[in-house]
Amino acid sequence: MLRSFSSFSLGLIVLLNPVFSAEQSQVAQPSREGIDFFESKIRPVLVNQCYACHSLEAKQQNKLEGELLLDSRAAMLKGGDTGPSIVPGDVKNSLLIAAIRHESFEMPPKNKLTDQVISDFEKWIQMGAPDPRDGKVPQLQKEKIDIEKGRAFWSFKPLNRSAAPMPHNKTWAKTPVDQFILAKQEAQGITPNQQASRQTLIRRVYFDLWGLPPEPKDVEEFVNDPSPDAYEKLIDRLLAGQHYGERWARHWLDVSRFAESNGYAFDLDRPAAYHFRDFVIKALNEDMPYDQFIRLQIAGDQLGPTDYMSQAATGFLAAGPFTSQQTQKERERSRYEQLDDLIHTIGTATLGLTLGCARCHDHKFDPVSSHDYYRMIAAFAETGFQDYQYDRNPEKYNKEKAAFDITHKPFVDARL
Numbered sequence: 119m120l121r122s123f124s125s126f127s128l129g130l131i132v133l134l135n136p137v138f139s140a141e142q143s144q145v146a147q148p149s150r151e152g153i154d155f156f157e158s159k160i161r162p163v164l165v166n167q168c169y170a171c172h173s174l175e176a177k178q179q180n181k182l183e184g185e186l187l188l189d190s191r192a193a194m195l196k197g198g199d200t201g202p203s204i205v206p207g208d209v210k211n212s213l214l215i216a217a218i219r220h221e222s223f224e225m226p227p228k229n230k231l232t233d234q235v236i237s238d239f240e241k242w243i244q245m246g247a248p249d250p251r252d253g254k255v256p257q258l259q260k261e262k263i264d265i266e267k268g269r270a271f272w273s274f275k276p277l278n279r280s281a282a283p284m285p286h287n288k289t290w291a292k293t294p295v296d297q298f299i300l301a302k303q304e305a306q307g308i309t310p311n312q313q314a315s316r317q318t319l320i321r322r323v324y325f326d327l328w329g330l331p332p333e334p335k336d337v338e339e340f341v342n343d344p345s346p347d348a349y350e351k352l353i354d355r356l357l358a359g360q361h362y363g364e365r366w367a368r369h370w371l372d373v374s375r376f377a378e379s380n381g382y383a384f385d386l387d388r389p390a391a392y393h394f395r396d397f398v399i400k401a402l403n404e405d406m407p408y409d410q411f412i413r414l415q416i417a418g419d420q421l422g423p424t425d426y427m428s429q430a431a432t433g434f435l436a437a438g439p440f441t442s443q444q445t446q447k448e449r450e451r452s453r454y455e456q457l458d459d460l461i462h463t464i465g466t467a468t469l470g471l472t473l474g475c476a477r478c479h480d481h482k483f484d485p486v487s488s489h490d491y492y493r494m495i496a497a498f499a500e501t502g503f504q505d506y507q508y509d510r511n512p513e514k515y516n517k518e519k520a521a522f523d524i525t526h527k528p529f530v531d532a533r534l
Contacts, residue, residue: 152248159238160249164188167226172198191249199479206247209240222451268485273470316341320352327356329365363403370398373467374415374434375459381439390505394433401427412468426510435460436503454495456503461494 148156169176173189176182186198194214197203200223203214217225218236231239242248268274282294283301290310291297303310314322320340324332332340340352356362378391401411414421415434422428438459444452458474465473465486475481476491509515 148246148248148250152245153250155238155242155245156248156250159235160242163231163235163239167231190251191247192252194247194249204243204247206243209243212243215240215243221447263480263482265480265485265487268481268483271485274485319349323352323356327353327365328359328361329368330361360399360403363399363401366402367395367398370402370467371395373463374398374437375439375463376433376437377439380442382441382443384441384443386442388505390507391433391437393430393506393508394437397427397430397433401431416464426508429506429508434463435498435501438463440503457495457498460498460501461491464494 168188171181171183172186173182174187175189177187184198184200186200186203187193187196188203194204195202197213200213203217204212209215213223214225215236217223218231218239220230224230282297285291285297285300285304287300287304287310291300300310317337320332320337324330324336340348343351345351374394376391376395377388379385379387397414411431414428414431416432418425418428418431438456440456441452458477462472462474465471471484471486472481473486473491473494475484476486476488478488480487
């Protein structure tokens, strides 16, 4: 995934970026040769490729990226969120060069500059970055993010126990939830629908709990059941069925970005991914408490190293996309992308927060700082991922697998 210059992770920038101030980087007045080189080779590229996101005009249009201005020499020496963009005479430590090479950041993000243009910028830095633009760096006002104020928002406070309202209709509501619904309907002048017929009711229940329509015999049995607890018995039967877990597991598997392949161009299979899928189905069918359900997915391998359900649950951590085809240079960045995906998923799935936004700056909407984000990254930094086949009953598996292969052999042969 392409990322802009301003979005590179802070941790790596610390490694790559010695601190240079504008005052430390001053050089003598540029020569005529240097100015001519800048005007013919450098300025046109900056204007056409960079100013749209890194200029005072971009700032005025709320398009400035990374607090980085490139439309004056002083601004380039000062740099943006990631530090000085150029170090005159030092190609290796000039972040601008790393960006246009697409080594760490990627600028421009969509179309990499040609090798000749990159070579021109390297030569320009070696010449001392001659630049006749003598404009002063505009003072940019950063919007202050008040983390503590954000934590006072209602959704971050403990729940209050609210008394159920007392609607005028005393007979319709069967539960406290019904009382809240009916009170709101009465406030809006809405009259509840009449009670559904048994034919309609059983279809609703089947689709809700199993995601499947009932068979005709099931409809007939329910319609003709005179017992007062016929509905309760129907619910109990469906909740006890295997299809309940299969139906509702799909929602959590979507949230946890489950797939049985790695994604990206090669999209290699994950032969052991089904263990996590089966864990989710089994947990729902066994009515596993939610806190245990989450705890096992985040740290099951530590909590139950010999327990199948605990081991299978940690597939949650490794369910995201991952490219298996990468060069040595790409491995560190790929690892951080993997950790970012993990933290982002934990945030959205369990907290309802987009933690990934704090990767580059304090979150602008939720009370999450970059410090919080990297503390979570550190908690999972030593987590390794690998395919792990766990067979609780090898004899049964081999027997069923052999029968499966025989049944599906004609289809496999036809595909080949």
